[in-house]
């Protein structure tokens with residue numbers, strides 16, 4: 111684990127800040143106060159005396175000062191950027207996620223701080239402006255699964271089928287997944303998710319659940335597979351239709367939730383779903399390796415939802 115932290119961004123606060131600047135400002139600094147991105151009108155405040163914050167910039171347009179963390183989840187954080195990079199790297203290089211306990215022990219922050227850091231990073235991983243999935247000549251798989259607390263550690267949490275949550279996921283094979291936490295999958299709910307996220311020119315692939323009968327008619331095509339021990343074990347239909355990709359996503363999600371996180375409350379489930387969704391959509395199979403995946407995740411710290419939220423906890 112420690113061998114991974116040889117890179118200077120995990121050791122040197124200046125290098126960590128410069129790396130964050132490169133991620134957040136690929137075309138040069140942007141003033142968070144007035145939006146000015148004209149390099150001629152932004153000066154780096156430099157001097158031998160340490161009377162100013164490192165990485166401070168001055169905007170000639172609005173006479174404001176800023177650093178790369180202004181307007182992000184890191185702005186009020188007391189945690190050094192080197193440790194944010196470590197936590198982000200661990201979260202993004204672990205296929206099944208990484209627990210706050212592990213982060214606490216590995217990077218040397220309190221458990222409480224680790225817990226808040228992980229949730230801030232998960233928020234950064236939420237995709238804010240997704241484009242429609244599928245399209246003409248493409249297929250999209252839809253499926254739903256139950257998620258519930260069956261762990262012994264889930265003391266105090268209600269167990270059993272009635273207290274399980276459902277997750278609906280859509281996968282465009284060879285591309286991406288989008289997953290949604292719902293209380294209970296209904297025809298109306300599933301239709302709403304499908305028609306707002308999937309291009310209607312797509313072919314829909316599902317199992318033979320009645321949930322998809324009607325909405326299936328709204329797409330260019332709807333093909334089903336019958337599977338399970340009572341259905342004949344068919345995983346790829348005669349026209350090549352399958353739900354294998356969406357089932358694989360559920361498999362990784364469930365193994366991670368069981369093995370790494372043990373359980374999570376309903377309140378936080380959507381954040382964990384977003385974490386697994388992000389890693390799937392930025393996977394090595396698409397040519398995105400750990401370092402780049404981490405950088406893409408950190409680019410998301412700028413999201414509007416986070417901008418003015420107090421983050422004193424981390």
Ligand SMILES: [Zn+2]
Nearest residue numbers: 141144169172
């Ligand atoms: Zn400005």
